[in-house]
Amino acid sequence: MLKAYKYRIYPTKAQAELMEKHFGCVRHIYNWALNLKQVHYQETGKSLSKRVLQDLLVASKKLDKPWLTEVNSQSLLASLLNLDNAFGNFFKKIAKFPRFKKKHSSYQSFQCPQHVEVNFEAGLLNLPKIKNIPTKFHCTFSGKIKTVTVKRAPSGKYFASILVEDLEAIPMPALIEQDKTLGLDIGIRHFLIDSEGNKIENPKYFLNTLKKLRAQQRTLSRMKKDSHNRAKQKLKVAILHEKVANKRYDFVHQISAKLADKNQATSFAIEDLHIKGMVQNHKLARAISDCGWRMFLNALSYKCDWNGKNVIKIGRFAASSKTCSACGVKQEKLPLSIQVWACSCGAQHDRDINAAIMIKQFSLAQPPGQCAAA
Numbered sequence: 001m002l003k004a005y006k007y008r009i010y011p012t013k014a015q016a017e018l019m020e021k022h023f024g025c026v027r028h029i030y031n032w033a034l035n036l037k038q039v040h041y042q043e044t045g046k047s048l049s050k051r052v053l054q055d056l057l058v059a060s061k062k063l064d065k066p067w068l069t070e071v072n073s074q075s076l077l078a079s080l081l082n083l084d085n086a087f088g089n090f091f092k093k094i095a096k097f098p099r100f101k102k103k104h105s106s107y108q109s110f111q112c113p114q115h116v117e118v119n120f121e122a123g124l125l126n127l128p129k130i131k132n133i134p135t136k137f138h139c140t141f142s143g144k145i146k147t148v149t150v151k152r153a154p155s156g157k158y159f160a161s162i163l164v165e166d167l168e169a170i171p172m173p174a175l176i177e178q179d180k181t182l183g184l185d186i187g188i189r190h191f192l193i194d195s196e197g198n199k200i201e202n203p204k205y206f207l208n209t210l211k212k213l214r215a216q217q218r219t220l221s222r223m224k225k226d227s228h229n230r231a232k233q234k235l236k237v238a239i240l241h242e243k244v245a246n247k248r249y250d251f252v253h254q255i256s257a258k259l260a261d262k263n264q265a266t267s268f269a270i271e272d273l274h275i276k277g278m279v280q281n282h283k284l285a286r287a288i289s290d291c292g293w294r295m296f297l298n299a300l301s302y303k304c305d306w307n308g309k310n311v312i313k314i315g316r317f318a319a320s321s322k323t324c325s326a327c328g329v330k331q332e333k334l335p336l337s338i339q340v341w342a343c344s345c346g347a348q349h350d351r352d353i354n355a356a357i358m359i360k361q362f363s364l365a366q367p368p369g370q371c372a373a374a
């Protein structure tokens with residue numbers, strides 16, 4: 001079982017310089033290999049394998065790029081692996097053709113696949129070639145470190161994402177039982193509504209910070225290119241972006257942890273929404289991406305895996321909010337503006353809670369084979 005932990009690191013000036021060297025060298029190798037692959041393909045119609053690129057890299061370190069020895073060689077190899085994966089995704093048609101990495105792109109990163117140590121008590125992280133990096137460990141972990149990715153965010157802050165193999169076995173998932181299943185629905189007014197009638201508000205600070213962000217971005221676009229003020233303004237915008245992202249991260253993880261750790265329910269039924277399809281609707285788009293819905297679904301899924309709980313994804317069915325959960329009759333029309341409605345059977349419904357109950361009912365009605373516990 002793999003778990004990821006993200007920590008803020010506070011490199012000294014000398015350490016930060018070494019990190020910048022790593023960013024630069026890793027980017028250089030990525031672009032160098034991408035160019036070689038393209039040229040080779042144009043000339044021969046064949047692709048250049050990772051193996052050959054590795055040999056070329058080792059050779060050129062000795063010949064024309066001795067400066068590469070200043071950085072961790074494993075990070076350089078990881079860069080070749082990333083390029084290989086990028087091509088793999090391109091051929092699987094899940095990504096665009098790999099592009100050259102830019103020096104001034106907002107995020108810079110490098111990976112260390114081996115020889116990493118953490119000292120929780122002293123608050124230090126050891127990477128190959130960069131020892132004793134002051135780190136704020138807001139939580140500890142046990143298990144084997146797989147890789148560490150060091151990143152510099154546009155705000156100039158540095159982070160280390162540590163991927164850890166947890167040696168604890170994954171618990172067997174619980175049986176899916178009706179009274180221990182909770183239907184979950186998303187809303188615009190509320191982030192989450194469950195079939196028991198609980199609602200979690202969408203945090204207002206997203207909207208507030210977004211307003212600020214838009215204003216700052218407008219200021220930025222009016223500034224002269226390459227001016228000193230523009231660079232300052234750019235940093236301001238980057239910091240606001242990071243603020244929104246951090247808040248969203250905290251919010252999503254808080255809610256998913258509550259459900260996976262503390263809630264009585266052992267199964268959660270949820271619509272597997274096609275976010276792409278919905279994003280075409282612009283008004284919804286902002287709300288949905290702000291909610292971090294995809295992020296939430298992801299976090300809930302793996303936290304449930306850790307705790308032996310189930311996430312039952314049901315296919316998209318537009319009628320969920322239009323169908324009466326008491327009698328099963330579908331309403332002809334139910335405009336989005338209507339929040340409370342009455343069915344001809346006499347049942348009174350809150351639109352969102354009814355939808356969450358319907359999601360629960362649908363998930364339990366699925367034949368067991370289709371009850372994909374994700």
Ligand SMILES: [Zn+2]
Pocket residue numbers: 324325326327328329343344345346347
């Ligand atoms: Zn009814």
